[in-house]
């Protein structure tokens with residue numbers, strides 16, 4: 001059975017159609033221009049660079065915090081958390097799950113770039129809620145090769161945030177494991193709900 005190209009995630013077709021009519025900000029990649037979407041991004045970057053001045057920042061995040069979040073397109077981490085350029089590391093993947101590669105990034109973030117706090121963010125309506133490990137089996141059946149990675153699908157958002165907190169707190173590579181907090185972001189209200197590490 002082929003892997004579905006996309007899971008049944010909002011926004012609805014109506015919302016998508018409404019958004020397609022938006023003109024967006026001046027540098028928006030949605031602006032009408034020929035070429036692929038990447039061509040539009042490159043064009044938007046040319047405009048961005050025109051107004052850009054070197055902020056002269058250090059690579060070390062000002063707030064000494066790393067935010068691990070799902071890659072979901074509806075989450076604007078900087079806006080949602082009141083963050084500005086240079087404030088934090090943002091590390092994102094499907095689900096915001098703490099995988100080995102997230103630990104790799106957090107280890108570099110803490111040991112080489114001075115972060116001390118970790119914020120973990122899952123969200124309502126996550127695509128990982130509708131997947132199972134069958135995804136791997138179907139993938140293997142289709143392409144003839146078993147992925148080396150786990151899907152890391154989950155059925156319970158709160159439990160998976162706790163699992164992620166636990167993985168950070170028990171990682172021997174991370175020197176700073178005291179300030180680790182986990183949240184669920186509601187994509188309909190924009191509000192974070194904190195998860196108690198003890199169920």
Ligand SMILES: [Zn+2]
Nearest residue numbers: 070072126127
């Ligand atoms: Zn998600």
